[in-house]
Amino acid sequence: MPEFALRLADVVKRHGRQPILNGISLDLAQGECVGLAGVNGAGKTTLLKCLLDLCSVDGGRITLFGADHRKPSARSELAYLPERCNPPACMNGNEYLRYLAALHGQPCGAARRAAMLAALELDPATLDRPVRQLSKGMVQKLALAGCLLLDKRLYVLDEPASGLDPQARALFKRALRHARASGAAVLMTSHALADIDELCDRIVILHDGALRFDGTADACRAHFGAADLEGAFLAAIA
Numbered sequence: 604m605p606e607f608a609l610r611l612a613d614v615v616k617r618h619g620r621q622p623i624l625n626g627i628s629l630d631l632a633q634g635e636c637v638g639l640a641g642v643n644g645a646g647k648t649t650l651l652k653c654l655l656d657l658c659s660v661d662g663g664r665i666t667l668f669g670a671d672h673r674k675p676s677a678r679s680e681l682a683y684l685p686e687r688c689n690p691p692a693c694m695n696g697n698e699y700l701r702y703l704a705a706l707h708g709q710p711c712g713a714a715r716r717a718a719m720l721a722a723l724e725l726d727p728a729t730l731d732r733p734v735r736q737l738s739k740g741m742v743q744k745l746a747l748a749g750c751l752l753l754d755k756r757l758y759v760l761d762e763p764a765s766g767l768d769p770q771a772r773a774l775f776k777r778a779l780r781h782a783r784a785s786g787a788a789v790l791m792t793s794h795a796l797a798d799i800d801e802l803c804d805r806i807v808i809l810h811d812g813a814l815r816f817d818g819t820a821d822a823c824r825a826h827f828g829a830a831d832l833e834g835a836f837l838a839a840i841a
């Protein structure tokens with residue numbers, strides 16, 4: 604069993620002539636939770652798209668559980684929540700959850716689904732409504748439930764708490780802790796540094812195409828001589 608769920612070695616990505624990632628190296632051990640932070644446009648989503656092979660890389664190597672990320676089988680242990688998840692508008696919530704499970708060849712067990720819906724306080728009646736009738740936050744909860752219900756060893760979450768109300772954020776954190784308790788690794792992007800501080804083993808700060816910091820939140824505060832993570836983040840990108 605490979606030690607790392609994910610390894611990026613010297614990854615380079617350009618959009619046209621614009622350099623986005625200039626030789627990024629990053630490891631995610633099995634069972635570890637890493638929070639990726641950076642200003643708007645820093646390249647967080649691009650990094651996730653690279654490892655998902657949704658866009659090509661211009662240099663370096665990415666492995667998932669020891670296998671080249673371009674092999675579809677390498678991604679079979681991975682669940683991805685995109686930044687803007689748009690379930691097909693023609694489906695209702697139940698159909699979407701069943702569809703996702705079927706795509707991944709997994710059972711959509713009623714008991715597990717009921718537990719996840721309860722964990723996110725998603726009213727089962729909501730799932731009978733067409734997705735197009737749901738609010739932004741309800742769609743985000745549905746997308747999160749669909750992603751976390753998949754039984755995977757690696758969850759890649761792009762701003763998972765975006766659009767959630769304070770109660771739903773708390774519930775999301777509980778659901779994520781539950782997924783982690785099963786031994787899964789998590790790579791998540793977030794602009795909420797407090798969430799990274801609370802949920803993640805490490806914070807990784809991406810800026811100007813480079814990693815400005817990779818370590819625990821405590822180490823980040825100490826390294827930049829800051830009282831809080833916000834101060835440390837601002838120092839890291841200065």
Ligand SMILES: Nc1ncnc2c1ncn2[C@@H]1O[C@H](COP(=O)(O)OP(=O)(O)OP(=O)(O)O)[C@@H](O)[C@H]1O
Nearest residue numbers: 618619623641642643644645646647648649650686
């Ligand atoms: N398909 C594309 N073609 C050209 N440039 C792109 C493309 N996708 C992203 N970019 C550029 O790459 C840079 C990084 O974008 P990316 O979406 O990865 O940033 P981000 O860190 O996720 O930002 P945010 O926090 O706003 O979501 C930006 O300058 C963006 O304009």
